[in-house]
Amino acid sequence: MAESMEWLLSDAKAVDGWIKNWLYQKSDEAILAPRLLAAMEYASLNGGKRIRSGLVCASARMAHKYSHKNTAGAAIGVAVAVEFLHAYSLVHDDLPTMDDADLRRGIASTHKKFDEATAILAGDALQTASFEVLCQPQLELLAEQKIELIGCLSMAAGVSGMAGGQMLDLEAETKSYDINEVTQMQALKTGALITASAVMGGIVGGGDKSLIRALSNYAKNLGIAFQITDDLLDYQGSETQLGKPVGQDNIRGKASYGGHYGLDGAAKKAQEFAEKACDSLQDYQEHAIELHSLAKFTTNRTH
Amino acid sequence: MAESMEWLLSDAKAVDGWIKNWLYQKSDEAILAPRLLAAMEYASLNGGKRIRSGLVCASARMAHKYSHKNTAGAAIGVAVAVEFLHAYSLVHDDLPTMDDADLRRGIASTHKKFDEATAILAGDALQTASFEVLCQPQLELLAEQKIELIGCLSMAAGVSGMAGGQMLDLEAETKSYDINEVTQMQALKTGALITASAVMGGIVGGGDKSLIRALSNYAKNLGIAFQITDDLLDYQGSETQLGKPVGQDNIRGKASYGGHYGLDGAAKKAQEFAEKACDSLQDYQEHAIELHSLAKFTTNRTH
Numbered sequence: 260m261a262e263s264m265e266w267l268l269s270d271a272k273a274v275d276g277w278i279k280n281w282l283y284q285k286s287d288e289a290i291l292a293p294r295l296l297a298a299m300e301y302a303s304l305n306g307g308k309r310i311r312s313g314l315v316c317a318s319a320r321m322a323h324k325y326s327h328k329n330t331a332g333a334a335i336g337v338a339v340a341v342e343f344l345h346a347y348s349l350v351h352d353d354l355p356t357m358d359d360a361d362l363r364r365g366i367a368s369t370h371k372k373f374d375e376a377t378a379i380l381a382g383d384a385l386q387t388a389s390f391e392v393l394c395q396p397q398l399e400l401l402a403e404q405k406i407e408l409i410g411c412l413s414m415a416a417g418v419s420g421m422a423g424g425q426m427l428d429l430e431a432e433t434k435s436y437d438i439n440e441v442t443q444m445q446a447l448k449t450g451a452l453i454t455a456s457a458v459m460g461g462i463v464g465g466g467d468k469s470l471i472r473a474l475s476n477y478a479k480n481l482g483i484a485f486q487i488t489d490d491l492l493d494y495q496g497s498e499t500q501l502g503k504p505v506g507q508d509n510i511r512g513k514a515s516y517g518g519h520y521g522l523d524g525a526a527k528k529a530q531e532f533a534e535k536a537c538d539s540l541q542d543y544q545e546h547a548i549e550l551h552s553l554a555k556f557t558t559n560r561t562h
Numbered sequence: 563m564a565e566s567m568e569w570l571l572s573d574a575k576a577v578d579g580w581i582k583n584w585l586y587q588k589s590d591e592a593i594l595a596p597r598l599l600a601a602m603e604y605a606s607l608n609g610g611k612r613i614r615s616g617l618v619c620a621s622a623r624m625a626h627k628y629s630h631k632n633t634a635g636a637a638i639g640v641a642v643a644v645e646f647l648h649a650y651s652l653v654h655d656d657l658p659t660m661d662d663a664d665l666r667r668g669i670a671s672t673h674k675k676f677d678e679a680t681a682i683l684a685g686d687a688l689q690t691a692s693f694e695v696l697c698q699p700q701l702e703l704l705a706e707q708k709i710e711l712i713g714c715l716s717m718a719a720g721v722s723g724m725a726g727g728q729m730l731d732l733e734a735e736t737k738s739y740d741i742n743e744v745t746q747m748q749a750l751k752t753g754a755l756i757t758a759s760a761v762m763g764g765i766v767g768g769g770d771k772s773l774i775r776a777l778s779n780y781a782k783n784l785g786i787a788f789q790i791t792d793d794l795l796d797y798q799g800s801e802t803q804l805g806k807p808v809g810q811d812n813i814r815g816k817a818s819y820g821g822h823y824g825l826d827g828a829a830k831k832a833q834e835f836a837e838k839a840c841d842s843l844q845d846y847q848e849h850a851i852e853l854h855s856l857a858k859f860t861t862n863r864t865h
Binding site: 383427 | 704710
C-alpha cells in the first residue's frame with residue numbers, strides 16, 4: 260500500500276512548499292508581526308497527514324481525467340486554502356476553554372508553544388488566509404469558479420458546518436449524546452470540511468453536476484469511516500502513536516463507536532463506510548483509483 | 563448635523579435588517595446550534611454606530627453617482643460582510659486573554675453574556691459569514707467584483723492587516739510604544755478595515771482606479787482621525803458614555819494622542835486628519851457630501 264499512497268505524499272509536499280512560499284511572501288508584508296506569522300507557520304506546517312489536501316487534488320485529477328502523475332496547479336492552491344482552514348480549526352479546538360489539548364501531532368499545541376492570545380489570533384489569521392488564497396490572481400481559475408469554491412468552503416466552515424459542529428461538541432460536556440447524536444455532530448465538525456474538500460477538487464477539475472454529487476457522496480461516507488477510525492484509535496491507541504492524549508471522548512461521557520459497536524464491530528463499520536464511499540465512484544473507474552486508495556488509507560491508518 | 567446624518571442611520575437600519583434576515587435563514591440550516599447563532603446575533607446586532615457600513619454604502623453611492631436617496635442593493639450586502647468581520651474582531655478582542663473587556667457598547671461583552679468558548683466560536687463563525695455573504699448569488703455583482711471584494715477584505719483582515727495590528731497591540735503590554743508606533747499599530751488594527759470599507763464601496767459602485775485611490779486616501783486619513791478621537795474619548799470620557807471601561811490604554815503604558823499632544827492638540831490633530839480626508843475627495847464635489855459629513859461625525863462624536 261505504501262507504493263500506492265505516493266501521490267498523497269507528493270501532494271502534501273507540494274502543499275507544504277506552497278505554504279512556505281506564502282509565508283515567506285507574507286513576511287515582507289507582515290514585517291511588524293513576526294510572532295503571529297511564526298505561530299501561523301507552526302500551526303500549518305506541523306506534519307499533518309494532509310488527507311484534505313489529497314482529497315482536493317485527487318478529486319481534481321479525477322474530474323479532469325488527468326494522468327495520475329500530473330496535478331492541476333490550481334488544485335494545490337485550493338488544497339492550501341483547505342489546509343489553512345483545517346489548521347485554524349485545530350488551533351482553536353485545542354484552546355484551554357475548548358478541548359484543552361496540550362499536544363497536537365506529538366508536539367506542543369499552538370497555545371502551549373506560544374500563548375493563548377497568539378493562538379487565537381493565529382487561528383483567526385489562518386482562517387482569513389484560506390479565503391485570501393482562494394482569490395489570488397495567480398490561482399488560474401475563472402472568477403466564477405473561485406466564487407463557487409469560496410461559497411463551498413465558507414458554508415462548510417460556518418455556523419451550519421464545522422463551527423456549528425464544534426458548538427455541539429462543547430455542549431456534549433453537559434448533555435450525554437447517543438451514537439446518532441455523535442454521528443450528527445461529527446458530520447458537521449469534521450464531515451463538512453472533508454466533503455467540501457472533495458467537492459472543491461471537483462470544481463477545480465471542471466467536473467459536471469453528477470461528478471460533483473458522486474464526489475460529495477464519496478466524501479460523506481469517507482468522513483464517517485474517518486471518524487469511526489479516529490474514535491477507535493482514541494479508544495485503543497497509545498498517546499505516542501496518536502501524538503495527542505487518548506480516551507478524551509470516553510472521559511466526557513460522549514458515546515463512542517468502540518463503546519457502542521465493540522472494537523471489532525466498529526472496525527467493520529468503518530470498512531463498510533469506506534466501501535460505500537468507493538461505490539459512489541464506480542462510474543469513474545480507473546480515474547478514481549487514488550480516491551479508492553485514500554479510503555483504504557483512512558481506515559487502515561494507525562495514527 | 564443630525565439632519566445630515568440620516569443616511570448613516572438609514573444604511574444602518576438596512577444593514578440590521580439584512581443581518582436579521584440572514585440569521586433567520588441560518589436558523590433553519592443551523593438548527594443544531596441555536597446557541598452559537600444566538601451568540602452571533604448578540605455580537606452583530608448590538609447597536610454599533612455602523613460607521614463601516616456607512617463608509618461602504620456612501621462610497622458606493624459616490625462611485626455610482628447615485629442620488630443620495632438611493633443605495634445600491636449590493637452595497638448593503640457588502641456592508642453586512644464588513645460588519646460581520648468587525649463584529650468578529652470585537653468579540654475576540656474582548657476575550658480575557660486579549661483585552662479582557664467585560665463591557666462592549668454598554669452591555670456585557672459576548673464571552674460575559676455566553677462563555678469564552680462560545681465567544682471564540684461565534685467570532686470564528688462571524689468571520690466565516692463575512693466571506694460567505696460576499697459569494698451569495700443574490701448579491702448582484704459580477705464574479706470578478708466579488709473576488710476583488712473578498713481579496714480586499716481578506717488582505718485587510720489578515721496577518722498583514724487587522725490581525726497583525728491586534729498582535730502588535732498585545733505586544734504593547736510588554737514593550738512601550740511611542741506615538742509613532744501606536745499610530746502604525748492602529749493603522750493595521752483599525753485603519754485597514756476602515757480603508758477596505760471605502761475601497762469595497764468604490765468597487766461595488768464600479769469606480770475607476772483614481773476614484774478608488776481617492777477613497778483609499780480619504781479612509782486612511784479618516785481612520786487616523788477616528789483613532790485619535792477614540793483615544794481622546796478614552797482619555798477623558800466616562801464609562802457610561804463610552805459603554806466600555808475608560809483609560810485602559812494609559813494603564814498599559816502605551817503612548818496616547820491625548821498624552822502626547824495634550825487634549826487640545828490632539829483634538830486639533832483629529833480635525834486636521836478629517837480635513838485631509840475630505841480634501842482627498844475634492845474631485846467628486848457634491849457626490850462626496852455624505853463622506854464629508856461622516857468625517858465630521860467621526861471627530862465630533864461623544865462615544
